[in-house]
Amino acid sequence: MSYIQLDVFDLxxxxxxxxxxxxxSIALQLRLERQLFIATLRMIVQLFLVxxxxxxxFTLVSPGWTGLAALAMVLFAGREIMARQDRPLAGLWSYGLxxxxxxxxxxxxxxxxxxxxxxxxxxxxxxxxxxxxxxILGNTMTGISLGLHxxxxxxxxxxxxxxxxxxxxxxxRVAMLPVTRAALKSALMPIVNAMAATGLVAxxxxxxxxxxxxxxxxxAVKYQILIMFxxxxxxxxxxTAAVLACGLRLSDRRHRLRLDRLAPARE
Amino acid sequence: MADPALLSVRGLARPGLQPLAFDLAEGECLxxxxxxxxxxxxxxxxLADLDPNDGELSLDGExxxxxxxxxxxxxxxxxxxxxxxxxxxxxxxxxxxxxxEPLVEALGLPAASRDWPVSRxxxxxxxxxxLVRALVQRPRVLLLDEPTAGLDETARDAVETLIAAxxxxxxxxxxxxxxxxxxxxxxxxxxxxxxxxxxxxxx
Numbered sequence: 001m002s003y004i005q006l007d008v009f010d011l012x013x014x015x016x017x018x019x020x021x022x023x024x025s026i027a028l029q030l031r032l033e034r035q036l037f038i039a040t041l042r043m044i045v046q047l048f049l050v051x052x053x054x055x056x057x058f059t060l061v062s063p064g065w066t067g068l069a070a071l072a073m074v075l076f077a078g079r080e081i082m083a084r085q086d087r088p089l090a091g092l093w094s095y096g097l098x099x100x101x102x103x104x105x106x107x108x109x110x111x112x113x114x115x116x117x118x119x120x121x122x123x124x125x126x127x128x129x130x131x132x133x134x135x136i137l138g139n140t141m142t143g144i145s146l147g148l149h150x151x152x153x154x155x156x157x158x159x160x161x162x163x164x165x166x167x168x169x170x171x172x173r174v175a176m177l178p179v180t181r182a183a184l185k186s187a188l189m190p191i192v193n194a195m196a197a198t199g200l201v202a203x204x205x206x207x208x209x210x211x212x213x214x215x216x217x218x219x220a221v222k223y224q225i226l227i228m229f230x231x232x233x234x235x236x237x238x239x240t241a242a243v244l245a246c247g248l249r250l251s252d253r254r255h256r257l258r259l260d261r262l263a264p265a266r267e
Numbered sequence: 268m269a270d271p272a273l274l275s276v277r278g279l280a281r282p283g284l285q286p287l288a289f290d291l292a293e294g295e296c297l298x299x300x301x302x303x304x305x306x307x308x309x310x311x312x313x314l315a316d317l318d319p320n321d322g323e324l325s326l327d328g329e330x331x332x333x334x335x336x337x338x339x340x341x342x343x344x345x346x347x348x349x350x351x352x353x354x355x356x357x358x359x360x361x362x363x364x365x366x367x368e369p370l371v372e373a374l375g376l377p378a379a380s381r382d383w384p385v386s387r388x389x390x391x392x393x394x395x396x397x398l399v400r401a402l403v404q405r406p407r408v409l410l411l412d413e414p415t416a417g418l419d420e421t422a423r424d425a426v427e428t429l430i431a432a433x434x435x436x437x438x439x440x441x442x443x444x445x446x447x448x449x450x451x452x453x454x455x456x457x458x459x460x461x462x463x464x465x466x467x468x469x470x
Contacts, residue, residue, distance in 0.1 A: 164351030164397075167315060168404065169341030178353060254316055254336040 003214050015040075057126040066126040070110075070133050074103050077141040084145040087152045089249060090263045097245055098144050105238030106137045109230050117226055135206065135227055136234040139191060143235035147187030147243045152262060154179040155250060162257055172251040180247055187239035191232050198228065273439050274343065274408050279322035281313045286322070287465040289458065291408065291439045296430075298450035298470045299443040301460035307443045308347070310460060311410040314441070315345035326407060344406035348413045348443075350397030352385040360385075360400055370399040374425050390417035398426065402433065409433070409440040415449070427453065 018040050025032040057065055078099025088094035110133045114120065120128040155162060158179055165175035198204055206227060210220035250258050272290035280286040284306050291297060299307050313320040316336055324331040331339050354360055358381035361367045368378050374395040388396065394417055401409065409430065415423040427449070430440060441458070444450050450457060450470040457470040 158351075158353075160347075160349065160351035161353040162351070163317065163347075165353055166317065166337075167340055167345045167347070168401065169337040169344075171337050252319075255340075256317055256319070256336070 003212075054126070054130065057130070061122070061125055063122075063124045066124050066129055069126070069130060070107075073130075073133060073137055074099065074106065077102060077137050081141055081145045081148070085149055085152065087156060087262045087265060088148075089152075089246065090261055093249060093261070094263060097249065098148060098242055101238050101242035101245065102137065102140050102144055105234050105241060106133060106140045108237065109136050109140075109234040112233075113226070113230050131206075132227075132230070136230050139194075139231040140234040140238040142190055143187040143239040144242045146190070147183045147239040148246055150186040151179060151183035151243050151246055152250070154182055155257065156259060156262070159257060159259060166255060166257065170255075172247075172255040172257070175255075175257075176247050176251065180243060183243045184239060187243065188236060191228075191235045195228055195232070198224070204228075273327060273437075275323075275325045275328075276314070277323040279310075279313055279320060279324065281309060281318060281320035283309045284313060284320075284463050285465070287458075289467065291441070293437045293439060294434045295456070296434055296440045296442055296454045298454035298457040299441055299460060300445070300447075300450060300457055300470075305460045306463045306465075307460045308412055309463075310458075310465065311345050311412055311441060311443065314408075314410055315340055315343055317345065341404050342406055343408040343410065344401045344404065345410040346397060346401050346412060346414060348416060350393060350400075352393075355384055355386075357381055357383045357385060357388070357396055360396075361403065363403065367399050367403045370402055370429065371396070373429055374399065375422055391419070391422060394418065395422065395426065398429075402429070405438075407438055409438060409442075411440060411442045413443050413445070415444075415446075423449075 018036070022033045022036055024030070025036060053069065057069060078095055081098035081102070082088055082095050085094065089097060110129065113132050113136075114123045114129055118128055118132070155176070162175045162179065166172070204224050204227070207220045207224040210223060211217055215223075250261055252258050273293045273295075274291040276290070277288045278286050279288070287310075289297070299310065301307055309318070312318050313322075314324070316331065316339055326339070326342055352360060358364055361381075364381055368381075371380060372378060376392065376395060380392070380396065383392075385393075394414060398411075398414055411430070414430075415426050418426065430442075430453075434440060440453075442450075442453055444453075447470070454470050457468055459466050459468055
């Protein structure tokens with residue numbers, strides 16, 4: 001294997017490019033230099049910390065600590081879903097519903113990948129479990145947030161149309177179906193587009209990473225295809241569960257539309 | 268005791284509306300009057316069970332909670348002042364256009380309106396087509412929210428005649444109107460809604 005290690009001097013050299021950005025900001029009075037400095041600093045500190053955590057986890061290979069790290073990742077992603085909603089559900093539902101669906105979907109798909117196609121020894125080995133979960137989680141998170149966003153904004157926008165069907169005796173499922181369909185479509189479009197463009201427009205990060213690490217391109221490609229399948233599965237599962245559950249929450253047993261269960265609109 | 272009322276309402280209450288009770292007999296039309304924002308639409312929405320509400324309601328002696336909500340709404344149908352549309356063309360909103368056609372023509376619209384895009388309809392056309400959409404399902408009780416507000420006199424008379432025919436066949440109606448003349452023409456009883464309080468008097 002031919003792997004080229006980086007030292008501090010290499011990184012410092014590359015950091016000159018960011019400093020160039022800072023100079024540009026000052027010269028053109030973009031007022032970005034402060035934000036740029038903080039963001040760069042955050043990135044360096046966060047990545048070094050993650051590296052430290054991963055190193056520790058890889059030495060321990062403990063199911064408990066690996067599980068805890070995985071849970072922390074899911075909880076952070078859940079916060080991200082909530083932050084991306086214009087009209088989240090009111091109360092604990094706004095965090096709970098997206099996070100719960102993501103936990104189940106990403107968890108199931110990751111465990112499936114670890115126990116069936118990949119099979120590391122032991123199956124929960126963090127060197128495999130955490131990168132796989134991270135990739136599945138990131139995409140499932142995007143799918144769920146898009147689906148929930150389209151559903152809630154669509155129901156608010158089309159309230160009169162949905163209620164028109166309800167007043168004529170449609171069930172809540174039928175009345176909400178046009179909006180539900182739009183929500184699931186928008187949740188799944190990114191992964192469909194990503195699969196169509198992969199390899200032509202963009203070389204996936206994981207595949208290029210493996211190639212840089214010395215893996216033969218043919219092997220890296222197989223891994224990437226597996227990852228795309230896992231991502232598609234996780235996104236479909238998570239977004240469907242989240243959109244259907246949110247639809248149930250925004251209606252009730254008497255087939256009423258319950259937009260009062262959304263948090264008030266943000267200014 | 269006399270025959271049970273077609274629609275019996277006891278202790279109906281919801282936010283914005285104080286508890287009220289009334290009976291509606293077959294063939295009867297009850298005018299609903301009161302200033303804008305007094306709660307007339309809230310009353311009709313509660314009767315159709317579109318918003319959370321309390322109360323003992325029954326139709327022909329059958330309790331509302333004993334039947335699925337979609338069936339209740341097919342029998343007790345609410346027609347909002349600004350009805351909603353969920354498809355591109357008029358015809359797509361009707362399961363059986365053949366049954367709707369005579370009603371459409373009775374309200375002064377051509378049969379060809381089936382192919383009209385909803386976005387092209389005027390307010391008055393929307394109101395009449397939405398009324399037909401509700402009537403083809405033969406509801407027992409109609410909850411009409413200003414169904415003739417945007418209509419000229421000819422179209423208004425056509426709507427009144429059509430509803431009167433349904434009443435003669437045993438249906439009943441609650442009819443929100445700001446027009447005192449219309450209230451007297453249609454109804455012998457009147458519900459007056461003011462600040463969420465409902466009282467009954469003569470139209």
